Amino acid sequence: MDTITIKDIARALNLSTSTVSRALRDSYEINAETKRQVVEYAERLHYRPNPIAVSLKENRSRVIGVIVPQIANLFFSQVINGIEAVAYNRGYHVSIFQSHESYERELATVQQVVARKADGLLISLSSNTVDVSYLRQLQEKKLPIVLFDRASKDLDVPSVTADNFAGAFAATEHLIQMGRRRIAHVAIPASISIAQERLAGYRFALEKYGIPYDENLVRHAGFGPNEVEPIVNDLLIQSPDAFFAASDRLAIGCLATLKKWNIAIPGQIALIGFTNITVADLLDPPMTTVEQPALEIGQVAAGRLIDLIEGKQKTVSSDPVKIATRLVIRASTQAGL
Amino acid sequence: MDTITIKDIARALNLSTSTVSRALRDSYEINAETKRQVVEYAERLHYRPNPIAVSLKENRSRVIGVIVPQIANLFFSQVINGIEAVAYNRGYHVSIFQSHESYERELATVQQVVARKADGLLISLSSNTVDVSYLRQLQEKKLPIVLFDRASKDLDVPSVTADNFAGAFAATEHLIQMGRRRIAHVAIPASISIAQERLAGYRFALEKYGIPYDENLVRHAGFGPNEVEPIVNDLLIQSPDAFFAASDRLAIGCLATLKKWNIAIPGQIALIGFTNITVADLLDPPMTTVEQPALEIGQVAAGRLIDLIEGKQKTVSSDPVKIATRLVIRASTQAGL
């Protein structure tokens, strides 16, 4: 009754659907005058090709699916902005989904996205995803996939991440240079690839400066709402003189807990976050952070994916791309005591 | 070569596609034994119905489209979480899109979503959208639509928003009760519906306490990255003793600018934000805020939309739903001077 189809045009102009279809796609074998008529009529009735029918026919959709653990996270939302910018420019639509850190939701969402014939997949793994075999299967079925931020060592898929090792190294080195020696590390769940990279950077810095690694100073925190506070409390028993938090959320949680105890920052304890929070310098005290180039990660990841989709990538070199981080020094890591 | 279809099952089991289709949907007119065979075989080969084909046939998709101006905004991302929670429970998939505060992108995105046969639309208007006729047309074509947060008075569509008037009133009243009299209001673009509601609440509070309304104390700020600072600077000329910022972003901008000028908060100037920022009490100083129930807004909006989709809403009463806000008092509005 309302959406106008190619058939309607054909009927109205006394043509066949084939002719109309070809006229609309500007085929060489259609008379110029006929094309004009068709295009004009289509224009006038606001004809829009039905993408569902096209997808069914062509087995593709010009849509790329993006799956992140959480959208309410500035890092991911900025990555998405980067993705959209390049995807849009190159003629792709972007559909965004959340896994909510759940393997089941991630799996279901990916299946759905694939069933809807997305041309490619951009995904950051949920923290509860250990079994990535479903992604391997998709990969074997030639579905273009690019991982970002949270990659997986079990998967030979192109990935784009921040240089977490270097970032964590820089953070830890900075703390050491500011005279800290007992540096606690509040890490994200060990299942996530970047947790290990950041931990490694942390350890490497300690090693370089001859500080023994003390595993009592390292704790992993999950994504529960009140998980950070008890962990910080535990760590405080070890009398650290600095906290290195491995994410936005954790840094904020550390800050809140330390304040609760009336611990002077950086007087007694220095604090550094691994984050993208824009309000870092409005906090009390302004917080030193390792900034991840979220936007750029998104842009690069989307670019690689689309290259893959369009077959520009002859060599499917799945060498991971690492984007440099940036240490922004603020008050929370000044020399203390 | 890989995705298995109903035809494959039919061929393998020597049945017709009709029978297989019916068996899979558990039709009463299929023999129990046949059903068993079909279901088992389908299970074994991991058969998944092709949602594209189903959409084409049924003219629906069990997908609801969500369009927000910006995802990198805690308010919207929390609303989305609310939406997803109920949508998921009721058997709908959610596709998320951003308009980036652009009318053209919004229009294009909505068209795309509609063309893909979304069953309904949940949308928060971009600040540059003045012409909502395209939405009216969709509404006339019986597409279920629910607006949230940013509604439009030109549109007779169900909407779910925070109670912006009451929230702004409470904020302003609080400032007045703390002894402030020259209360500056940094508002969001006047084109957005909630800007007017918040302004009205602000004015009503002034009126109630016999404070004359001074239009020099009210300025609207757009979404540019550096738009807030000059506006705050301008307002400072009017020597205000309080700032009421109408959004997250603006409140943060005010705070940053005031700090730049070394203005004591709340000593010289009090500050209150209209926001959802979780770090409000970690800021320097902890910021008093009017909190919007973002999650609930999302839940209610999704609920209404799905009711609409499933025709449970006999009366299409488009009376707007208003969800109460909550005033959280922190240090930034203590009595000054």
Next chain:
DNA sequence: ACAACGTCCGGGAACGTTCCCGGTAACGAT
């Protein structure tokens, strides 16, 4: 004059479903 070619167009299958319309048995009731 006739083949050969170019130009322009239509018929119809196919993508994977659903569903309407039928049809065939078997069986009890008349």
Next chain:
DNA sequence: ATCGTTACCGGGAACGTTCCCGGACGTTGT
């Protein structure tokens, strides 16, 4: 024996496209 049911199942159209195949007509070359 005939009829009406009931229980099952298949054929095929339809959703909106694209594209292969083929055909009609006119023009050109020999």
